Amino acid sequence: MSLRDIQDEILRLKKENDICILAHSYQAHEILEVADFVGDSYALSVKARGVENNTLLMCGVRFMAETCKILSPEKRVILSHPDAGCAMADMMDRELIEQLKPKYKDYTIVAYVNTTAALKTICDVCVTSSSAVKIVNNIENKNILFIPDCNLGAYVAAKCPDKNIKLLSGGCPIHAAVNERDVDIARRKHPGAKVLVHPECTPEVVEKADFTGSTSEIIDYARRSSDSEFIIGTELSIAEHLKYEFPDKKFYPLSVGLVCKNMKLTTLMDVYDCVRGVGGEEIILDEKTITDAKRCIDEMIRLNHD
Ligand code: 13P
Numbered sequence: 001m002s003l004r005d006i007q008d009e010i011l012r013l014k015k016e017n018d019i020c021i022l023a024h025s026y027q028a029h030e031i032l033e034v035a036d037f038v039g040d041s042y043a044l045s046v047k048a049r050g051v052e053n054n055t056l057l058m059c060g061v062r063f064m065a066e067t068c069k070i071l072s073p074e075k076r077v078i079l080s081h082p083d084a085g086c087a088m089a090d091m092m093d094r095e096l097i098e099q100l101k102p103k104y105k106d107y108t109i110v111a112y113v114n115t116t117a118a119l120k121t122i123c124d125v126c127v128t129s130s131s132a133v134k135i136v137n138n139i140e141n142k143n144i145l146f147i148p149d150c151n152l153g154a155y156v157a158a159k160c161p162d163k164n165i166k167l168l169s170g171g172c173p174i175h176a177a178v179n180e181r182d183v184d185i186a187r188r189k190h191p192g193a194k195v196l197v198h199p200e201c202t203p204e205v206v207e208k209a210d211f212t213g214s215t216s217e218i219i220d221y222a223r224r225s226s227d228s229e230f231i232i233g234t235e236l237s238i239a240e241h242l243k244y245e246f247p248d249k250k251f252y253p254l255s256v257g258l259v260c261k262n263m264k265l266t267t268l269m270d271v272y273d274c275v276r277g278v279g280g281e282e283i284i285l286d287e288k289t290i291t292d293a294k295r296c297i298d299e300m301i302r303l304n305h306d
Pocket residue numbers: 039040041042114128129130172198200213214215216
């Protein structure tokens with residue numbers, strides 16, 4: 001079967017089996033082409049609430065599929081590849097934060113959405129990279145314990161100077177590995193190109209960038225900008241998608257090391273297997289986990305306003 005044949009079969013089977021395909025923008029182009037909805041983690045979370053199909057297929061990583069299940073517990077939710085975890089989410093568990101809670105009694109615990117469902121059950125509010133600043137500003141409490149990403153946390157702290165934000169040491173090993181030298185080298189190679197980075201990058205990299213935003217915000221910036229060259233400081237797939245979408249503009253990766261192996265695990269064949277009912281992993285969460293974790297995701301949506 002050619003790639004086009006597989007895609008056609010996926011489109012036919014998802015309709016026949018009442019499946020909605022949600023895909024994170026880090027997925028491969030051929031997967032985005034068969035998805036019903038593509039977006040960043042915030043947009044995917046909101047979308048997961050309103051879908052009418054019986055089954056949601058999340059092409060992304062585990063915490064994204066768990067978020068779908070928490071928001072749509074009555075639906076079957078399938079993660080596109082059983083091994084697609086997130087290195088950052090796996091870094092901090094519920095037990096650790098439970099132990100720290102007494103020390104942070106007067107703090108609101110803000111959890112990046114890149115956390116396990118179990119950890120979300122004991123946090124107060126969730127945030128995503130595109131919503132974190134707004135949400136933290138809208139929290140009444142001045143004291144915030146921000147977990148697990150200390151880079152996103154530092155970015156939020158700089159934008160919310162009235163808040164007392166405590167950080168723990170966690171983060172995305174892929175984004176955190178990019179350094180200031182990478183920015184200098186890329187700028188020397190492509191003078192005049194705008195540097196667009198994800199807030200999971202270190203504060204030093206963010207400081208040197210022209211724009212910092214979520215995956216969707218980076219795409220939107222490049223779409224709207226009258227500039228024609230961009231250095232992209234997030235997973236390599238974004239530069240690839242941008243090249244495809246805007247052939248008249250030029251996109252360069254900030255570092256060739258920006259590869260999320262977990263996001264790359266899902267192939268078009270995995271999607272095909274999922275829609276014909278033989279692949280992926282169904283997300284099963286107990287009722288209490290769903291109820292408790294839902295509180296902080298609902299808070300995220302409630303507090304994401306101007
Ligand atoms: P977005 O919220 O920008 O989609 O980021 C998710 C993520 O895991 C980035 O590494």
